[in-house]
Structure formats: structure tokens, C-alpha cells
Amino acid sequence: MSQENTPGHEDRTSQAESGLTSEDVKARVLAGLVNEVPDYSSRSLWQIFRANVLTLFNAIVGGSFILLLLLGQWRDALFGFAAVGNAVIGVVQEYRAKRTLDRLAVLESPRARVLRDGVVKDIAVGGVVRDDILILRTGDQVTADAAVLDGEGLEVDESLLTGESDPVGKVPGARVLSGSNVVAGQGRARVLSVGADSFASRLTAEAKRFSLVNSEIRNGLNRVLRWITWLLFPVTALVVNGQMQAQGGWDRALGSGTWAAAAVGAVASIIAMIPLGLVLLTSVAFAVGGVRLARDKVLIQELAAVEGLARVDILCLDKTGTLTEGRIVFDAVHEIAAPPVPGWRKALGWFGADPNANATARCLAEAFPADGVLQPASVAGFSSTRKWSAVSFGRNHAAAGTWVLGAPEMVLDGDNLDAARALKTAKELASTGLRTLVLSYAPGTLPAQGLERARLPVDPLPVVLLTFREKIRPDAERTLSYFRQQGVAVRIISGDDPQTVAAVAREVGIDPDGGYDARQLPKDPLLLEQTLENHVVFGRVTPMQKKEMVLALRRQGHTVAMTGDGVNDALALKEADLGIAMDSAAAATKAVARLVLLDGRFDRLPAVLAEGRRVIANVERVSILFLSKTTYAVALSVTFGSLLWSFPFLPRQLSATDGLTIGIPAFFLALMPNSRRYRPGFLKRSLSFAVPAGLIVTATVLAVNLYSHSGGHAPDVTRTASVITLSLVALSILAEISRPLNRTRVIIIAAMCTGLALVLTVPVLQDFFMLTWPSPALFAASLVIALGGVLGLTALAHVHARLYDEERRSTMK
Numbered sequence: 001m002s003q004e005n006t007p008g009h010e011d012r013t014s015q016a017e018s019g020l021t022s023e024d025v026k027a028r029v030l031a032g033l034v035n036e037v038p039d040y041s042s043r044s045l046w047q048i049f050r051a052n053v054l055t056l057f058n059a060i061v062g063g064s065f066i067l068l069l070l071l072g073q074w075r076d077a078l079f080g081f082a083a084v085g086n087a088v089i090g091v092v093q094e095y096r097a098k099r100t101l102d103r104l105a106v107l108e109s110p111r112a113r114v115l116r117d118g119v120v121k122d123i124a125v126g127g128v129v130r131d132d133i134l135i136l137r138t139g140d141q142v143t144a145d146a147a148v149l150d151g152e153g154l155e156v157d158e159s160l161l162t163g164e165s166d167p168v169g170k171v172p173g174a175r176v177l178s179g180s181n182v183v184a185g186q187g188r189a190r191v192l193s194v195g196a197d198s199f200a201s202r203l204t205a206e207a208k209r210f211s212l213v214n215s216e217i218r219n220g221l222n223r224v225l226r227w228i229t230w231l232l233f234p235v236t237a238l239v240v241n242g243q244m245q246a247q248g249g250w251d252r253a254l255g256s257g258t259w260a261a262a263a264v265g266a267v268a269s270i271i272a273m274i275p276l277g278l279v280l281l282t283s284v285a286f287a288v289g290g291v292r293l294a295r296d297k298v299l300i301q302e303l304a305a306v307e308g309l310a311r312v313d314i315l316c317l318d319k320t321g322t323l324t325e326g327r328i329v330f331d332a333v334h335e336i337a338a339p340p341v342p343g344w345r346k347a348l349g350w351f352g353a354d355p356n357a358n359a360t361a362r363c364l365a366e367a368f369p370a371d372g373v374l375q376p377a378s379v380a381g382f383s384s385t386r387k388w389s390a391v392s393f394g395r396n397h398a399a400a401g402t403w404v405l406g407a408p409e410m411v412l413d414g415d416n417l418d419a420a421r422a423l424k425t426a427k428e429l430a431s432t433g434l435r436t437l438v439l440s441y442a443p444g445t446l447p448a449q450g451l452e453r454a455r456l457p458v459d460p461l462p463v464v465l466l467t468f469r470e471k472i473r474p475d476a477e478r479t480l481s482y483f484r485q486q487g488v489a490v491r492i493i494s495g496d497d498p499q500t501v502a503a504v505a506r507e508v509g510i511d512p513d514g515g516y517d518a519r520q521l522p523k524d525p526l527l528l529e530q531t532l533e534n535h536v537v538f539g540r541v542t543p544m545q546k547k548e549m550v551l552a553l554r555r556q557g558h559t560v561a562m563t564g565d566g567v568n569d570a571l572a573l574k575e576a577d578l579g580i581a582m583d584s585a586a587a588a589t590k591a592v593a594r595l596v597l598l599d600g601r602f603d604r605l606p607a608v609l610a611e612g613r614r615v616i617a618n619v620e621r622v623s624i625l626f627l628s629k630t631t632y633a634v635a636l637s638v639t640f641g642s643l644l645w646s647f648p649f650l651p652r653q654l655s656a657t658d659g660l661t662i663g664i665p666a667f668f669l670a671l672m673p674n675s676r677r678y679r680p681g682f683l684k685r686s687l688s689f690a691v692p693a694g695l696i697v698t699a700t701v702l703a704v705n706l707y708s709h710s711g712g713h714a715p716d717v718t719r720t721a722s723v724i725t726l727s728l729v730a731l732s733i734l735a736e737i738s739r740p741l742n743r744t745r746v747i748i749i750a751a752m753c754t755g756l757a758l759v760l761t762v763p764v765l766q767d768f769f770m771l772t773w774p775s776p777a778l779f780a781a782s783l784v785i786a787l788g789g790v791l792g793l794t795a796l797a798h799v800h801a802r803l804y805d806e807e808r809r810s811t812m813k
Helices: 012-018 024-029 045-053 056-070 080-102 199-201 216-246 251-256 259-273 276-295 304-309 317-323 344-353 416-429 477-487 498-505 525-535 543-555 567-573 587-593 602-640 650-668 682-710 715-737 742-760 763-768 776-803 804-812
Strands: 113-118 119-124 135-136 145-157 181-193 297-299 313-316 324-335 374-382 388-393 402-408 435-442 461-472 489-493 537-538 560-562 578-581 595-597
Touching: 045 080, 056 080, 056 259, 056 313, 080 259, 080 402, 113 567, 135 145, 135 560, 145 374, 145 595, 181 374, 199 324, 216 259, 216 276, 216 304, 216 602, 259 602, 276 297, 276 602, 276 650, 304 578, 304 595, 304 602, 313 317, 313 537, 317 324, 317 461, 317 498, 317 560, 344 461, 374 567, 388 804, 416 461, 435 776, 461 498, 477 489, 477 602, 489 543, 498 537, 525 543, 525 682, 537 587, 543 567, 560 567, 567 578, 567 587, 578 587, 602 650, 602 682, 602 715, 682 715, 682 776, 715 742, 715 776, 742 763
Parallel strands: 313 489, 313 560, 489 537, 560 578, 578 595
Antiparallel strands: 113 119, 113 135, 135 181, 145 181, 297 595, 324 461, 374 388, 388 402, 402 435, 435 461
């Protein structure tokens, strides 16, 4: 329904006096014209569950798990716990982030103040309806888009919506936007738009669309899983046929019941091909990283976001609320009257203590404390139209006369020599990005009547110029210096004046080169990309321009992080590879961000970077273990299926070898410190070692089976010999990826060797894993073949080191 065709629209004059009646409110509620704020939270619990549980590989693993249970082979179904663990970690971590996000208020102010039935009432934000009369006072947050009816010195801060840090004066007829804050004065405003029709809701409509963070680790794993998907079904068919033929053919296997043994072998080959452990371990590494960062008040909204900052090469920063605290502070006094007029400090003290002072004047209170003695004879409150305020004191006061505080260009007449000199100085100060006010003096007093139409005294004498600046976060300069040392470029993108943004940039150690006015940004995408490469600081940037700038940087191949706190930042945060929201951010902005700095400390980001580097470097290290296993599992399945031989391992035996040579050591390796810088292409580097290593393992297992078949050894003995050979060669892979060895890594490898010896020699474990000690000749053959595999892996490691020398050295640090 159009909001123009609303009940009671014709009786606006009456409503302005007493507000809506109860009947008016009921009619608007029935018409749907209520201020119910859309839910900007991330995925629902069902969506989280579906994404983490209902996957193709979980279906395959679950089906295999159920099949083995039905066959009574629960000992061979141990792999099911890895799949369950992976799903549980993913669901729990994302749901915890969602709950934390949902607890964040949609608006900072939970109540709205409205005039109804002639009475001012406090109501819930969602209870505001179209045409309600909002009563706005200093400190209030505007809860719906509205038009000002009347006011006294009304100023609002719209920085969360537009990025403009300067308070905006509002006169009757002006529009105030939901999400903005009243910083000075008071007034009344009629609600124009509510709910999804408000400015903030329209601005964030596109940002509500959920999307996954761009993760190289996840992308690489998904690529591997897609390859396995294509291989899985034809290889499975080949293995199943080989298993059935090894049991005497399909008819005999089905008739005699030996098909059950064939099914167990087929499951072993299928599960071996799926790198469940790598997916689980990656989730664990992300989850542990998320827990560590949570202790530092960094909320990870999605597991893969842990790695995000480690890959970033350009960090885009909003100014207001990110580099600055979003408030103005007093900077300095610049005396221009010689000699200075007596009493000017007392006058400034009065302006700072005035309860109706605007945000800028209130900054004077700390530097110029009021003594409480001065009693004004007359006052002209600040007006955003006049851009000045004035006060007069009687002759019996130390500050007798009239004092005017305001914008130099509005207070001073350039025809006067003193005023011209002051205006020149003020312009020079303003060019550095400082906000400048002038305190001027005139004898006599302001008229006691008609103050709303007060006029300036004739030729007021400029006494001092006052400069103000935005409060820089104390950690900003140090944090940006760290990122520059780490090779991360910085772009400051703000909706504020370019000179103001440039001044902030200088304070945090960035050369702004004057600042670029985004109103001059080229429309052509190529020219926009060139501009972003050549400039660092941008002002007067609109929300859509922020989004386009992020997209332009990504088109150039950059990995982009974007920080912000305003609704105007939401679209850019959405399109960035990694969106980072401050604690003061609008709820919609927090919802689309991947990271939320819960305590607003900018210096938390280096810890995020370090944690991301640890995760990426360690996952790359251990991925070689898992991908080599996937390689030899596929190769063994194809080879043995083509030869119509039984698969050389039982599922439980693979569970043991996987745990000792991959799973357990990989867990510890993945959580070790690792500070190497990120380098793209981890999957290529991993596969270039893992694939040849997997083929070497395949060759050794095949050699053992050929020797065993030629000697007429029983199947259980052959499987044990295969386990010995596979384990020794796989432990060699573990040793290679652990280089350079230190005490901890040596202990891990030694512990795995001890575990293997226990599995092979302890009777209880032998019985559980169905291991039968081979004959001396077969055992010796297994050791010799394994030694050949170890030598082959050593040669592979040397070749790989020469091809990827720099990457290998940095990876193994």
C-alpha cells in the first residue's frame, strides 16, 4: 500500500498539535504502516544445518556407515566419527556467531518518544507508525525517516548513514533519517517512512543477501572434492566389480553371501578416496582460530573468515568510527587580537558549559572550565542557518560585552582589516582539514527580544581562532604501520570532506597527496581502476561509490578487506573479500561483516592477521598428507579393480594407518605456530608433492601384493604386509612435510612409529584390526619395498624443493 494514501492524511494540522489518536494508530497498524525493522541476521539455524550436514560427501559417508552397521561390521565404521565431528564443528561455530549477532540491537536506542493523544509517550521502536510525531532531544536516535515540523538548534549526526562526520542542522521541512543521532537542540518531526521503506533499510536491502566469504583453502578443497566427485562413481563401479570378481564372480558372491566381504572392501576404497580428515582438520583449525580471536574480542561470523585477513593485500578503511572515534575534540587556540580582549577564556567556558550548546561548542568544556559565576544578559542560541551563537554579559562581569562564536565566514566581514586577516588565517587552518571557529567580541549587549532573528553586532572584533579535529583512535597509527610493514596497501574511503580525510590520514602516518574528491571519480571502469592505483585518500564517497571502488580493486586481482561502522559501509563490506565491522557499527553492517571487533580496538587486526597466517600455512602443510592419501586411494582402487583383485585393506586397517600417519600428527602440526607470509597457490604446491608421493605409495603396495600373490600367501597375511609397507612409506611423507625437524616434530613422529609398533605387536590390537604377522620372507620383502619407497620420496622432496624453493623454505619455517 502506498504510504501517501494513509488514514487521517487530511488532518495534519490537528495531528501536529496533539499527535495521532489511538484510532489513528490502530488504522495504520492494520494498514501495515508500522516500523518493524527487517531481520538482518545471517543464516537461519536450518540453513546452517543444511549447509554443514546435507552435502554429497556426507551422504556417501553416511550411506557407507549405515551399510557397515547393517552388515554387523561396526569395527570398520570408525570413519563415521570424523564426518560427524566435521559437521558438528561447522554447525556449532556458525550458530554461536549467529547468536552473538542476534543479541546486537538493531538500533542503539530501544525506545522511541512520540506524541499521541496530546501526551508524550515512550514506545518500542517497532511500534512507531506512519505520521507519528517524534519528539527529538539531544542524545536521541531517530527511529524512522521523518520531516522536521519545528525545532530549536536541532542538529543530527548522519555519519552512520552518509559517512559525513559534521553534524547537519535541521530546519522545519528538512528530513531526518532513521539511524541518525540528535547531537544538539530539540524538535518535533512527522514520520514519513517506516520499516523497509526507510532510508537505512533501502540502503542495506542488497546487503541482506547471504554469501560465503572468499576462502582459498575452502575453494581449493572444493575443487579437490569436485574432482573426486567425478572420479568417485566410475572408480566405485570398477572397485565393486573387482571385489565381486575376486569372490568368484557376481553369481557366486551373491549366492554364497560373500558379497558382504566384497561390500566391506568397496567401502574401504570409497572412504579412502574422500579426504574427510582434511575437511575436519581445516574446520578444527578455523574453529580454534575463532576461539583464540574470540578471547581478543573479535567475533568470527564464518569459520573461513579466519584466513581472510592473511590473504588481504589492500585494506580499505572508512574514516569516521574506524580511524577516528567519531567525535570532535578541541585542538588549539590561535590568538589574533593584539592585545587580546580580557575575559575571552571565561566566555569560552560559558559556551562549553551551555546545556544547549552544539557538539562542537561542548568540546570547549574541558579546556575552558566554567566558573559558574557568569550570568548572561541575553543569549542567541546556535542556529545551523546562521552558523553562530552569541552571549552578552552585563558590565559587572569580567567578560562584559557580547561574544560571538561561529564559522569565520559567517561572523566576520572581510572589508575590515582585522577580520580579513583572521579570515585568511582561518582559511589556511581549514585547508589542513581542521574545523575552525572564531570567537569575536563587540561592546554592548544583544537585544532581549526576537533572539530567533538575532543579528550580528556591527564589525565584531576577532579575538581568537579555535581549531577542532576528529579524535583519532590511539591504536590507528601503530596498526596501519604494521600493515604497511607486512606489505598490505591502505586506502582511506570516506563520505567526509577530502581535506578533513587528508588531515586524519596525515595524523595516522599516511601521505594523503591532498585527498581525492570522489565527486570527480571517472565512470569508466578502467579509469576508476587507475585512479584507485594512483591515489590513497578519497573523500565525499557515496555508498554506491564505495561498493564500486571495492569491486574495481578486486577486478585488478587484489584481495580486499573493508572496515566500517555505518550503514553506508554495508554494501562495500558485502562486496569485499573480508568485511570488518567496528563495535559501534549499525546492526545491518555487523550482519554483513565477516569479522566484528567487539571492543572497537583497531589494534586487534594484527592478531587476526597472525592467526590467519598460522591457519593457512599449517593447513597447506598437512594438506599434503591428506591429498597424498587421496591419490594413492584412487590409484589403488583403479589398479586393484582393473586386476580384479580384492582391495588390499579393510576399513578398520585404513582407520589405523590414517590415524597414525595422517590424522593424529596432522592435528598437532595444524595447531603449531607458523608466521610465514601468505603466498597464493597453496593447492598447486600441495598437489605437486602429494600426487607423486601418492603414486609412490601405490607402487610400493602393488609391489608387496605382487610378491605375496606370487608366493601364494593368504589374504589376511597379504593385507598385513600391505599395512606395514603403507605405514612406513606414509610415515616418510610425514617426516618430509615436517622439515625442518625440531624437538616437538621429532617427538610426534617417534610417537607415531611407536603406535604403529603397538598396533602390529599387541595381541588385542592385532585381533581388532585383523592383522596376521607375515612370514619372514614376506616381512623382509615389505621392508625392502618400503625402503625403496622412502628413497623415492627423498628424491621427490629434493626435486620439489628445487621447483618451489622459496615457497618450501617459507612453508617449513
